[in-house]
Amino acid sequence: MERSTIVRVHEGLHARPATRFVKLAKGFESDVELVKDGKAVSAKSSVKLMLLAVKENQEVTVRANGADAIEAIEALIGYLENPKAGLDDEEAHAPANDAGKEAAPAPQSAPAASGDASSGLRGVAASEGVAIGPAFAHFPPDLAGQGRMLQPEEIAGEIDRFRAAVGAVQARMDRALAQDSLSAGDRGIVAALRDIAADDSLTGEAEKAIKGGNDAVSATITAASTIAADFSAVDDHYLNARADDVHAVGRQICLVLLGQDDVSLENIPQGAILIADDIGAWDLARAPLKRIGGVVCGHGGATSHIAIIARSHGIPAVLGLGDRIDALRTANEVALDGNSGQVIIDPDAATRADFAGRVEAAAKERAGLTAFKTVTPKLADGRVIEVAANIGSLEEIEAAQEAGAMGVGLFRTELLFMRHMHLPSEDMQAETYAALAKAFAPYPVIVRTLDIGGDKPIAGIEFPDEENPFLGWRGIRMCLDRPDIFKRQLRALLRAAVHGNIKVMLPMVSDLGEVRQTRVLVDECAAELKAEGVPHATFDLGVMIETPAAVLIAPALAKEVAFFSIGTNDLTQYIMAADRLNPTVAKLNDVTNPAVMSAIELTARAGVAAGIMVGMCGEAAGRPDLIPAFLEMGLTELSMSPASIQRAKKTITAMAAGK
Ligand code: PEP
Ligand code: MG
Secondary structure, X not given: OEEEEEOOOOOOOOHHHHHHHHHHHHOOOOEEEEXXXXXXXXXXXXXXXXXXXXXXXXXXXXXXXXOOHHHHHHHHHHHHHOXXXXXXXXXXXXXXXXXXXXXXXXXXXXXXXXXXXXOOEEXXXXXXXXXXXXXXXXXXXXXXXXXXXXXXXXXXXXXXXXXXXXXXXXXXXXXXXXXXXXXXXXXHHHHHHHHHHHOHHHXXXXXXXXXXXXXXXXXXXXXXXXXXXXXXXXXXXXXXXXXXXXXXXXXXXXXXHHOOOOOOOOOOOXXXXXXXXOXXXXXXXXXXXXXXXXXXXXXXXXXXXXXXXXHHOOOOEEEOOHHHHHHHXXXXXXXEEOOOOEEEEOOOHHHHHHHHHXXXXXHHHHHHHHOOOOOOOEOOOOOEOEEEEEEOOHHHHHHHHHHOOOOEEEEEOHHHHHOOOOOOOHHHHHHHXXXXXXXXXXXXXXXXXXXXXXXXXXXXXXXXXXXXXXXXXXXXXXXXXXXXXXXXXXXHHHHHHHHOEEEEEXXXXXXXXXXXXXXXXXXXXXXXXXXXXXXXXXXXXXXXXXXXXXXXXXXXXXXXXXXEEEOHHHHHHHHHOOOOOOHHHOXXXXXXXXXXXXXXXXXXXXXXXHOOEEEEOOHHHHOOOOHHHHHHHOOOEEEEOHHHHHHHHHHHHHHHOOO
């Protein structure tokens, strides 16, 4: 029995989704396989599933054979089509790939090239920042098996020994996972390693080798190399990096078999630069990360787990030096630049002073800013300024909270629609908006209704060919013409409003009628939900001010809505008649142009006069040079990318102090 579908799992069946899929599959007695391009693998092995390299929007078939085949197919197809459904809160909020995908954007990779004496070596710039410190060389000896063939009567005992070792490694990883001190990102990484340790692929391959007469250590080394080679051969950088994880797990099993402890990173001195050919993600996640000043490795790349751990802990790292790492084995001091990939061995006095200065400046700026994470910025007159985050997916919640966001000032819902080959259901949207509301309560979460047009078409909506899509059928215009789509979103928002402080805003408004028509639809949706007995709550309705028309009718609009949010990205392009994507008119696309600034001021004045909140969610909201002017105009909310939040809070605080 089988059924085919299109995979809707964002980023495909990478580590965490593969684990979840396997967990579901293991809940059924039937044999279950996943088939892609004619290749079938067991749906109960996460390693095999990952190696199938299933990407989002690819067609796959789930095949099941057994007493509960129908239920298995239903559950697994359900997961592939709607992966967030049925997850608990923690899972639903976890990054889709927290076992692997970016904790922060990776700096540009520098091509590996041997350097000269003055510039040092160059590797992959894997985690930004500069560091200088004493070298801490970490080159654990290679492990080796017994090098003799087992007698037939020894085989059963060796398999038992191997299984016990695997059990011990799993138990150790389980203990690590149970520690509260592990961050969410590191937890995902350790969980992925544990999956590899628990997966039949590695253990099955090793047991096959033991049955062939190899001792358990040799068998584990061979099995890990075979599976790692499979990961290296896949055309996917992320999966290539999993090869290192397989080696790391294999090494842990071998160490237990040999009764050895791994060379520990426990004693790394404060601020030292960790030098290694390779560091297992498992070792690094357990290391005293606060003491590590930087990391330089022969192995690894921008998507390896070492890079991800380094980035999420703010440790500068240069990876992928290959054999050139040997030159660092005897170094006393190392300087590295995680932005350019440069590594300098035993720097001279001038280089040392240069790096020390850069490290100090960066640390000062960072330390100064983190102090603002929990600050609630207030102006001298007592006005609280809400500094909120612009996000487009649940995966960004953690970064926004880490930065100290006071809610969400713009949730772009387009991604929700673009990630799927069909329009997202009301239930799926309601779950997403509710998850957001819960995550930030009691702060507000402002959800922008679908803002899409012919330049960014999505499946399920037929867009006409247009000469000027930016002046065409987009945003609120399209939504009002397609009440089937719009009402589904409004119903989902009314349902989610039960769970927190949801506000809703309309994009591209240029006419009062658009607000009034929306209100009619909102009332209709509320009446329907009431009749159906579905819990729901009202929300504040606001508009984005991003067209010249909206600015000019702002006093009238202000009487009909609960708030304004100024979208300076579009407002600038429409006021200046300069396409925001066209580099030849980029000079005109300038928010500081007096024409745009006076449009912002007119809007603020109209909002303040009507007593409604005026905020801003365009890029300009995060600019420290413009924030004072916006606040003087009367804005009380600024929403920006999470990376700008602490600097903005600092600017506002300084302004209040008259600095
Ligand atoms: C804007 O136009 O300023 C805005 C925030 O919306 P977007 O960038 O998504 O068009
Ligand atoms: Mg816009």
